[in-house]
Amino acid sequence: MRINIPNNSGVGQVLQHQLVPEINNLGKAVAGAVHASQQQYAYNKLAEYEDGPDGLKRAEANYHDTYWQKQNGSDPDAVGKYESGLNKMQMEYVDKARKESGDMVADIMSKRAELRSRKYIEDADQRQAKLFFNRTVEANKLRANQ
Numbered sequence: 001m002r003i004n005i006p007n008n009s010g011v012g013q014v015l016q017h018q019l020v021p022e023i024n025n026l027g028k029a030v031a032g033a034v035h036a037s038q039q040q041y042a043y044n045k046l047a048e049y050e051d052g053p054d055g056l057k058r059a060e061a062n063y064h065d066t067y068w069q070k071q072n073g074s075d076p077d078a079v080g081k082y083e084s085g086l087n088k089m090q091m092e093y094v095d096k097a098r099k100e101s102g103d104m105v106a107d108i109m110s111k112r113a114e115l116r117s118r119k120y121i122e123d124a125d126q127r128q129a130k131l132f133f134n135r136t137v138e139a140n141k142l143r144a145n146q
Helices: 011-051 056-069 078-101 103-145
Strands: none
Touching: 011 056, 011 078, 011 103, 056 078, 056 103, 078 103
């Protein structure tokens, strides 16, 4: 930004050198405040999409529990199907957030969902291994009894 101040024996130049940095700093402060308020809005909206009664966290937990209640270790691709179902559900929530509240909310939500997915999938691997092991043990007991 350029401010024209008449030069009266160097006073104009001195004022110009003093004012321009101050105005630039003011502009940066305003931009920072706007960004901070946008971030606060995003986190408030994010809480609605994730923590509410119909939020993503509850939907993930329900999906996780109900999916594994139906499994018995006989499906070798159970974890892959589980992962694709989890990802699909998360993307639906993220797309809804993007349409309703914008990219900033959706991007934060997507990153947080991805981190939670890793934990859920790790647990899914462990559950599948236990189910498969139990199924194998039961099959071996049946063979031994026969």
